[in-house]
Amino acid sequence: MDNLNDIRALWLTAKTDGLPSSDEMLRTVKKFRNNRLRKKLTIIFVALFCAALEVATMFVYKSTMVTTRIGEALIIIACGILVFTNTRSMKRFIDLKDCSNKEFIEFLEQTRRNQVYYYKKTQVLGMGLSSLGLLLYLYETASISTVAFIIAYTIAITWTLILWLVIRPRSFKKQSRKLDETLKKLENISKQLN
Amino acid sequence: MADFEEIYAQYSPQIFRVCMGYINDKEQAKDLVQETFISVWKNLSGFRNESKISTWIFRIATNNCLRALEKSKRVMTTELPFHLPDQPHEETQEEKLAFLYNCIAELEETDRIIISLVLEDLPQAEIAAIVGLSAVNTRVKIHRVKEKLATKFKAHGQFE
Numbered sequence: 240m241d242n243l244n245d246i247r248a249l250w251l252t253a254k255t256d257g258l259p260s261s262d263e264m265l266r267t268v269k270k271f272r273n274n275r276l277r278k279k280l281t282i283i284f285v286a287l288f289c290a291a292l293e294v295a296t297m298f299v300y301k302s303t304m305v306t307t308r309i310g311e312a313l314i315i316i317a318c319g320i321l322v323f324t325n326t327r328s329m330k331r332f333i334d335l336k337d338c339s340n341k342e343f344i345e346f347l348e349q350t351r352r353n354q355v356y357y358y359k360k361t362q363v364l365g366m367g368l369s370s371l372g373l374l375l376y377l378y379e380t381a382s383i384s385t386v387a388f389i390i391a392y393t394i395a396i397t398w399t400l401i402l403w404l405v406i407r408p409r410s411f412k413k414q415s416r417k418l419d420e421t422l423k424k425l426e427n428i429s430k431q432l433n
Numbered sequence: 434m435a436d437f438e439e440i441y442a443q444y445s446p447q448i449f450r451v452c453m454g455y456i457n458d459k460e461q462a463k464d465l466v467q468e469t470f471i472s473v474w475k476n477l478s479g480f481r482n483e484s485k486i487s488t489w490i491f492r493i494a495t496n497n498c499l500r501a502l503e504k505s506k507r508v509m510t511t512e513l514p515f516h517l518p519d520q521p522h523e524e525t526q527e528e529k530l531a532f533l534y535n536c537i538a539e540l541e542e543t544d545r546i547i548i549s550l551v552l553e554d555l556p557q558a559e560i561a562a563i564v565g566l567s568a569v570n571t572r573v574k575i576h577r578v579k580e581k582l583a584t585k586f587k588a589h590g591q592f593e
Contacts, residue, residue: 243551243579246533246552246582246586247552247554249526249529249530249533250450250454250530250533250552250553251450251552252526252530253449253450253453253530255445255446255449255450257459257463258445258446258449258463258466259467261437261438261441261442261445262438264441264445264467264470265437265438265441265474267467267471268437268467268470268471268474268475269474271471271474336476336479337480337483337484337489337492338492338496338565339492339562339563339564339565340492340495340496340499340543340546340563340564340565341564341565341566342565343492343496343499343500344499347499347500347503421502421503424502424503425502427542428499428502428541428542428543431541431542431543431544432543432564432565432566
């Protein structure tokens, strides 16, 4: 084993007969659906549906209080942010065609940086707007009676607190640790290509 | 335009070997082959011959390999029973190949890709286009990776 040709000869002895036949592979690829993009599409669809529902509600139930209008507007803006960020992210994936390893690593690094920005800034803004929107939106309906007010706001405030103090910190901690690890690995590969 | 089945028959063994060189795990390498050909199938109609079809396919495959790092799976290196002092034996072809994979697995990610493409006998210009380095950088890198691999082989007494 004293030269590259010997190593190449050894390399070529790898058994490849365990690979699926072309017919089997064709059946597999035809069944495949792009889960990553499907998840983003679902988020966009749900956010658009919520925004449309909110707009429809505005026309059907004519509110008299300004708090309700502001609440509706804030929830629609939060949905808009969700649609915008996910559409932009999906477009980046769709636009990624034929690219070298170097370009691909740069793309992955940028994607992960966008995700970090999303978790640190955009998500906070979206959640803040929708939480505030919900609390304002409820005011008109809840103010009918003291009992309705207490019940509606107990539920809404409890949900908001759970969202901000339990769900988001947990998901943020998990995601940011994973993203930081990934970014370190990507930066390491990036250095190898410079 | 080339037919998917023809492309698969022609390139799948090469892609499997390259993925195996990168990931050193048969099942993960098979998954990477599948992911590669899913991308090929999805984008074949949009392939505009701006690069060679082999360059395009190897780019997809090696990008999938690089992406595997995001799944946090470590590249396998296994202890191999070489040079047992009391039981000298002729290494089988499979043991030698496993040793080669282990040596490659000890290299950095891009070096693993480069040496796998070298061993597939791809021209340097094509390797440069796949990895995204200049021709000069690629030549230097190839030279260094070959040296690193040779050093590992020598260290394990595989050079006779």
